[in-house]
Structures are given as C-alpha cells and as structure tokens.
Amino acid sequence: xLKQPLAINLADLAIFQxxxxxxxxxxxxxxxxxxxxxxLHLMLLPEQLKRDCLAVLVLGPLGWGxxxxxxxxxxxxxHSQWPFWLLAIWAGFILSLFYSLAWLQKISIINQxxxxxxxxxxxxxxxxxxxxxxxxxxxxxxLAMLAILWAILLPSLVASLYLFxxxxxxxxx
Numbered sequence: 001x002l003k004q005p006l007a008i009n010l011a012d013l014a015i016f017q018x019x020x021x022x023x024x025x026x027x028x029x030x031x032x033x034x035x036x037x038x039x040l041h042l043m044l045l046p047e048q049l050k051r052d053c054l055a056v057l058v059l060g061p062l063g064w065g066x067x068x069x070x071x072x073x074x075x076x077x078x079h080s081q082w083p084f085w086l087l088a089i090w091a092g093f094i095l096s097l098f099y100s101l102a103w104l105q106k107i108s109i110i111n112q113x114x115x116x117x118x119x120x121x122x123x124x125x126x127x128x129x130x131x132x133x134x135x136x137x138x139x140x141x142x143l144a145m146l147a148i149l150w151a152i153l154l155p156s157l158v159a160s161l162y163l164f165x166x167x168x169x170x171x172x173x
Contacts, residue, residue, distance in 0.1 A: 008044050008045060008099060009099055009100040009102075010100075011041075011044055012041065012044065012095065012096055012099035012100040013096070013099075013100040015037050015040060015041045015092065016041075016092040016093065016095070016096045016100070018037055019034055019037050019038070019088055019089060019091075019092035020089055020092065020123070022034060022037070023085035023086065023088050023089050023132070024085075024089075024126070024127045024130045024132040025130060025132075026085075027079070027080060027083065027085045027132065028080055028082075028083065028084055028085050030085060031084055031085065031088070034085065034088035035088075037088075037092070038056075038088060038091055038092065038095075041092065041095050042095075044099070048098070051098070051164050051165065052095055052098065054164055055094050055095070055097075055098070055161070055164045056091045056094050056095060058164075059090075059094045059157065059160065060087060060090045060091040060094050061087070061090075063090040063093070063094070063153075063157075064086055064087040064090050066149075066153070067083075067086055067090075068083075074136055075135070075136060075137070075142070075145065076128075076133050076134060076135050076136055076142070077133060077134045077136060078132070078133050079131075079132070079133065079134070085132075094157075097157060097158065097161055098161065104154070104158050105158055105161065109155045112154050112155040112158055113150075113151040113152070113154065113155055114151070115154065116150035116151055116152075116153060116154025116155065117146075117147035117148070117150050117151045118147070119150075120146055120147075120149075120150035120153075120154065121143045121146045121147050121150065124142075124143075124146055125139075125143065
C-alpha cells in the first residue's frame with residue numbers, strides 16, 4: 001500500500017496510537033474498530049503480511065498472557081475477565097516493533113531495558129488514569145514491578161523479531 005519508509009512509519013505510529021486510545025477508553029466495546037485498525041495496519045506492507053501475521057499470532061498472545069497472569073495474581077484489575085482490547089494493544093505493539101519502533105533493534109540491550117522500563121510503566125499508568133485498569137498495590141510498587149518486568153520483556157521481544165525476519169519457515173519453498 002505505502003512505499004515510503006517514513007510514510008509507513010508514520011502510518012504505523014498513527015494506527016498504533018489509535019489502537020491504544022480506542023482500547024484504553026472503550027475496552028471490549030471497541031473490538032470492531034480495533035479489528036479494523038489492525039487489518040488496516042496489516043495492509044501497510046503486503047509483502048510482509050506473512051511475517052507480521054506470524055509475529056502477532058505468536059507474540060501477541062504471549063504478551064496478553066503475561067498481562068492476564070498479572071491479573072490472576074492480583075497485581076491489577078483489568079475490569080474484564082477476558083480483556084480482548086488488551087490483546088489488540090499487544091498486536092499493535094508487536095507490529096510497531098517492525099515499523100515505527102524498529103529503531104529499538106539498533107540500540108543496546110541496556111538502552112532497550114531502560115526504554116522498556118520507562119515507556120511501558122508510563123503506558124500502563126496512562127491506562128490506569130483512563131480507567132482501563134486499576135493497580136491493587138501502591139502506585140510506586142506497581143510501577144517498580146512493571147519497570148522490572150519490561151526491562152526484561154522489551155529486549156526479549158526485540159531479540160525475538162529476528163526469528164520472524166530471518167527464519168526459513170517464512171520463506172517460500
């Protein structure tokens with residue numbers, strides 16, 4: 001669809017931010033809109049459709065499972081037993097790692113960990129302020145736990161992208 005890298009990155013950024021806001025504000029009520037945005041995103045680079053779909057199908061549920069486990073452990077309340085809106089955020093985030101967040105692949109693991117610690121904590125804090133979730137521990141404890149988790153998770157996700165970019169399974173035989 002779009003051929004210019006800058007245009008693709010800007011479209012990715014706009015779509016991911018739209019997914020985040022729509023999901024955080026309306027939750028599962030926005031699933032149709034979230035599905036439309038994810039479908040639009042997958043059309044950005046049709047030649048990468050196989051890679052993008054596989055990454056979303058593998059990494060999206062993994063991230064969603066981590067968030068659901070945190071709910072099951074009583075870390076937070078997502079106000080829904082099955083917050084599919086959060087799965088949509090994960091899918092959008094995974095796609096962004098190939099596009100507008102691809103620069104993360106070029107920085108050190110330490111910097112990835114620092115960015116993950118700060119950005120993810122602020123994202124979840126923003127979601128809490130909008131009512132998408134509520135922390136069951138003090139704000140400081142919750143943010144510290146998220147910072148530790150994402151200091152590990154973001155570099156792991158970035159490293160895993162190579163499995164989808166270079167794996168022979170993705171190439172036509």
